Amino acid sequence: MSGYTSNPRIRxxxxxxxxxxxxxxxxxxxxxxxxxxxLVYILFALSLDLILxxxxxxxxxxxxxxxxxxxTAGILGAKYGVTDPFLQxxxxxxxxxxxxxxxxxxxxxxxxxxxxxxxxxxxxxxxxIANKASWLTGGADGLSGVQVAPVLxxxxxxxxxxxxxxxxxxxxxxxxxxxxxxIYSPFGAMLTGIRENTARMHAVGAPVxxxxxxxxxxxxxxxxxxxxxxxxxxxxxxxxxxxxxxxxDLLVMLILGGxxxxxxxxxxxxxxxxxxxxxxxxxxxxxxxxxxxxxxxVVLFARGGILGLFDKWLQALSRQRSSARASAR
Amino acid sequence: xxxxxxxxxxxxKSFGALTVADDIGFRLAPGARHAxxxxxxxxxxxxxxxxxxxxxxxxxxILLGGEDITRVNQAARVRxxxxxxxxxxxxxxxxxxxxxxxxAIAERDGVARRMWKAASRYSEIIGEAxxxxxxxxxxxxxxxxxxxxxYGRQRLVEIAIALGLKPTVLLxxxxxxxxxxxxxxxxxxxxxxxxxxxxxxxxxxxxxxxFRFASRITVLVQGQVLVEGTPQExxxxxxVRDVYLGEATHA
Amino acid sequence: xxxxxxxxxxxxxxxxxxxxNLAHGVFAMAGGFILSTAMTRLGLPFPLxxxxxxxxxxxxxxVLERLLYSRLYAAGDLAQxxxxxxxxxxxxxxxxLIYGNLAAPVFLPDYLRGQVHILGRDFPTYRVFLIVFxxxxxxxxxxxxxxxxxxxxxxxxxxxxxxAQSVGINTRQxxxxxxALGSGLAGLGGALGADILPVQWSYPFExxxxxxxxxxxxxxxxxxxxxxxxxxIGVADTACKYWxxxxxxxxxxxxxxxxxxxxxxxxxxxxx
Numbered sequence: 001m002s003g004y005t006s007n008p009r010i011r012x013x014x015x016x017x018x019x020x021x022x023x024x025x026x027x028x029x030x031x032x033x034x035x036x037x038x039l040v041y042i043l044f045a046l047s048l049d050l051i052l053x054x055x056x057x058x059x060x061x062x063x064x065x066x067x068x069x070x071x072t073a074g075i076l077g078a079k080y081g082v083t084d085p086f087l088q089x090x091x092x093x094x095x096x097x098x099x100x101x102x103x104x105x106x107x108x109x110x111x112x113x114x115x116x117x118x119x120x121x122x123x124x125x126x127x128x129i130a131n132k133a134s135w136l137t138g139g140a141d142g143l144s145g146v147q148v149a150p151v152l153x154x155x156x157x158x159x160x161x162x163x164x165x166x167x168x169x170x171x172x173x174x175x176x177x178x179x180x181x182x183i184y185s186p187f188g189a190m191l192t193g194i195r196e197n198t199a200r201m202h203a204v205g206a207p208v209x210x211x212x213x214x215x216x217x218x219x220x221x222x223x224x225x226x227x228x229x230x231x232x233x234x235x236x237x238x239x240x241x242x243x244x245x246x247x248x249d250l251l252v253m254l255i256l257g258g259x260x261x262x263x264x265x266x267x268x269x270x271x272x273x274x275x276x277x278x279x280x281x282x283x284x285x286x287x288x289x290x291x292x293x294x295x296x297x298v299v300l301f302a303r304g305g306i307l308g309l310f311d312k313w314l315q316a317l318s319r320q321r322s323s324a325r326a327s328a329r
Numbered sequence: 330x331x332x333x334x335x336x337x338x339x340x341x342k343s344f345g346a347l348t349v350a351d352d353i354g355f356r357l358a359p360g361a362r363h364a365x366x367x368x369x370x371x372x373x374x375x376x377x378x379x380x381x382x383x384x385x386x387x388x389x390x391i392l393l394g395g396e397d398i399t400r401v402n403q404a405a406r407v408r409x410x411x412x413x414x415x416x417x418x419x420x421x422x423x424x425x426x427x428x429x430x431x432x433a434i435a436e437r438d439g440v441a442r443r444m445w446k447a448a449s450r451y452s453e454i455i456g457e458a459x460x461x462x463x464x465x466x467x468x469x470x471x472x473x474x475x476x477x478x479x480y481g482r483q484r485l486v487e488i489a490i491a492l493g494l495k496p497t498v499l500l501x502x503x504x505x506x507x508x509x510x511x512x513x514x515x516x517x518x519x520x521x522x523x524x525x526x527x528x529x530x531x532x533x534x535x536x537x538x539x540f541r542f543a544s545r546i547t548v549l550v551q552g553q554v555l556v557e558g559t560p561q562e563x564x565x566x567x568x569v570r571d572v573y574l575g576e577a578t579h580a
Numbered sequence: 581x582x583x584x585x586x587x588x589x590x591x592x593x594x595x596x597x598x599x600x601n602l603a604h605g606v607f608a609m610a611g612g613f614i615l616s617t618a619m620t621r622l623g624l625p626f627p628l629x630x631x632x633x634x635x636x637x638x639x640x641x642x643v644l645e646r647l648l649y650s651r652l653y654a655a656g657d658l659a660q661x662x663x664x665x666x667x668x669x670x671x672x673x674x675x676x677l678i679y680g681n682l683a684a685p686v687f688l689p690d691y692l693r694g695q696v697h698i699l700g701r702d703f704p705t706y707r708v709f710l711i712v713f714x715x716x717x718x719x720x721x722x723x724x725x726x727x728x729x730x731x732x733x734x735x736x737x738x739x740x741x742x743x744a745q746s747v748g749i750n751t752r753q754x755x756x757x758x759x760a761l762g763s764g765l766a767g768l769g770g771a772l773g774a775d776i777l778p779v780q781w782s783y784p785f786e787x788x789x790x791x792x793x794x795x796x797x798x799x800x801x802x803x804x805x806x807x808x809x810x811x812x813i814g815v816a817d818t819a820c821k822y823w824x825x826x827x828x829x830x831x832x833x834x835x836x837x838x839x840x841x842x843x844x845x846x847x848x849x850x851x852x
Contacts, residue, residue, distance in 0.1 A: 003424060004431040004455055005472055008447035058658055110844045112657055113600055117796040118840055120789055121833045128830040184447040186440050186454075193432050196421040203381075203419065204433040204494060205407030206441065244785070248665060255662055285677050292669030299663045300651060 002192055008184040017266050021169055032161035038273050039168035040230045043175045045254050045265035047222035053260030055215050056195030060247045061119025062223055064126045065096040067242035069224025074237035077146035085148050089228050096224020097217055104216035127242040142238030164233040258305030267306050334359045334528035335498045340389035342375055349375045351552040361528045364543035372552040373532050381413050382406045412496030414487040416503040422476040426486055430458040433493035465489050465519055481512030501531040505538055584714055584810035585769030587794040589762025591806045602664035604766055604791055605784030606671040611637050611767025612779030630771050637767025638760040645759050668784045675781035683778035718807055793836050
């Protein structure tokens with residue numbers, strides 16, 4: 001999809017997610033807070049896809065950046081009276097970027113299990129800090145009463161989630177734009193190269209380590225913004241944005257949608273969160289069971305996720321059509 | 330201009346008690362067509378890996394164009410002009426041939442860091458890649474994924490990538506390995522047509538190729554340089570025949 | 581020490597098969613549940629129940645390996661991670677359905693309760709038993725790996741699978757057997773440790789980080805490594821809780837990071 005032979009023009013199908021989102025805004029007003037949550041997770045998933053799908057870094061620690069961003073916004077809004085939403089976002093982005101570059105520089109020299117382990121360790125450390133520093137973070141109770149001033153001074157965060165939805169949608173739009181540009185750029189082609197054959201990238205003179213640190217930091221920043229958005233939407237932040245669980249959930253969402261294909265990050269969270277909203281309430285014990293089975297099925301038979309299956313279906317259709325045409329002659 | 334394109338001084342490598350490279354002194358002249366031969370286990374691969382920076386020597390120095398690169402890492406050596414092909418094809422298999430070469434050119438030009446403009450809009454890079462593919466006879470395959478190509482042509486892509494880096498020194502690690510005999514003619518032509526400014530060191534077992542291609546041959550046996558000279562001198566050398574060529578004619 | 585018994589199997593299978601199996605805790609949990617069920621429902625005595633845990637989990641793991649794991653040996657790290665996460669989720673759901681939210685009740689036999697008097701100090705009998713048992717286990721494993729033919733094959737295969745295969749070692753069967761042993765040991769550890777690490781449905785997830793720490797720090801494929809790592813964790817954990825209770829787990833994570841950055845292959849790592 002990326003690379004020197006690909007076509008970067010925006011295809012008509014790519015406007016679909018935005019059309020659906022705007023339609024949802026008007027047609028499903030009761031579900032807008034769920035919708036805002038989905039949008040936040042799409043942004044979060046995009047950030048993970050950047051390093052997982054494109055650079056090939058397997059991490060279970062991405063929640064560290066998400067959570068740090070969430071808590072930065074929360075602490076500023078609840079404790080220090082910094083209520084301007086953009087200031088909160090910028091602070092969250094900065095904090096996440098700092099954590100990203102410092103941890104990335106340290107751990108990206110390792111690979112595979114060691115790397116995975118280190119990412120787990122980091123997110124566990126952040127969780128522990130958030131847990132213990134309750135004077136700042138509210139500990140296990142979390143921070144409620146996070147104040148967020150009206151966006152641009154005009155749009156207050158209302159109870160129905162209307163402002164929240166549009167706010168997140170706009171943020172997601174910018175995130176999407178940045179990621180899309182990146183993927184089609186030479187940098188994106190280079191990331192694909194690192195994922196496809198790291199040895200070869202070294203052998204063409206690429207300073208692989210520094211490139212990985214760079215993309216890791218970018219991804220962390222994005223995850224931090226997503227976390228901050230969640231806090232702003234809920235006006236609350238708790239420990240559940242940190243640790244293994246959100247990282248694991250995100251990984252499942254991304255795999256479900258399809259890794260390394262930009263729109264997998266859109267499809268996955270939608271399917272997962274909608275299903276969770278409905279099924280997990282009805283049959284909580286079966287929810288984990290179902291997800292587990294789904295995961296194994298996807299891994300064994302549908303590695304490309306939903307979008308992968310969709311592609312295969314399209315291919316099969318076009319083959320049918322061309323053979324029908326051939327036999328009709 | 331430095332006297333040698335690539336040079337080693339007293340290069341040694343030991344793994345514990347096992348010495349695989351012993352006091353190797355080697356000179357590659359600019360524009361050379363030099364071959365390194367030796368029986369299996371002679372230490373050729375270790376030597377090449379030390380030259381490229383994949384493994385560090387136990388002692389000794391390596392100089393590229395007169396500059397000491399012993400402590401320089403692999404990617405940095407490539408940026409300084411040391412290119413290589415791999416014995417086992419190391420390509421971006423799922424990517425088209427053009428992308429494989431373009432990635433190398435982009436690295437050399439410093440374009441690979443750019444994040445905004447789309448890669449396919451860098452017409453200079455793509456143009457150069459297409460030209461390179463044309464010289465190697467790969468134009469028809471430009472948009473084919475590497476894994477769909479026959480092995481012989483994949484070996485050519487290896488060479489294309491290395492050339493895309495515009496190296497001053499090129500190490501070809503068994504370029505003919507695994508190439509079926511009908512394709513090796515084309516490979517020979519390609520090698521013969523390589524730019525004369527590049528100093529080339531070829532590691533090979535195919536004696537036919539070696540004697541047609543090289544103007545100088547170094548023979549490595551058990552980690553040491555046995556003898557070095559012109560193809561005629563090597564062919565006539567009794568020791569070489571005993572150690573190596575005797576095996577080859579029976580192979 | 582329980583950590584060691586559970587994790588040693590993981591170290592060997594991960595080192596041997598190169599398979600990132602995060603679901604190892606599932607086998608430990610299963611062992612614990614089997615112990616509990618065997619004792620409370622079937623009335624088996626403790627030693628027999630422990631043995632049952634080992635055997636049943638081993639057998640079960642073979643089934644899983646044949647059906648599922650073996651398909652993913654060449655599938656790449658991501659697929660393996662995802663697969664094992666899926667397995668964890670399924671087993672946690674099943675455990676919750678069968679056993680509910682409470683920890684499985686475990687009743688230690690009388691002769692293992694109370695205190696034992698050694699060298700002028702009192703130690704809990706069960707802990708002493710565990711230490712003795714683990715030491716015997718490591719001795720047995722060491723003997724098995726260093727001295728027997730099976731052990732030699734395992735070591736060869738860990739070192740270089742391709743070579744081992746071409747020498748005629750049936751790596752498939754070897755994997756199966758070793759995996760069964762490793763998982764069985766996990767079950768054993770889970771059963772023996774049920775008193776200390778309560779076995780409930782969230783077990784595999786809760787303790788995942790610790791198992792991974794022991795294995796990553798100890799080094800994949802080694803036997804001594806996890807032993808030392810488990811020891812270190814145990815000591816660090818107790819020391820932290822005693823001196824700086826505020827920072828508990830925090831220090832363990834930091835120490836793990838420090839060790840892994842200094843020695844990415846783990847303290848006794850085998851793989852290059």
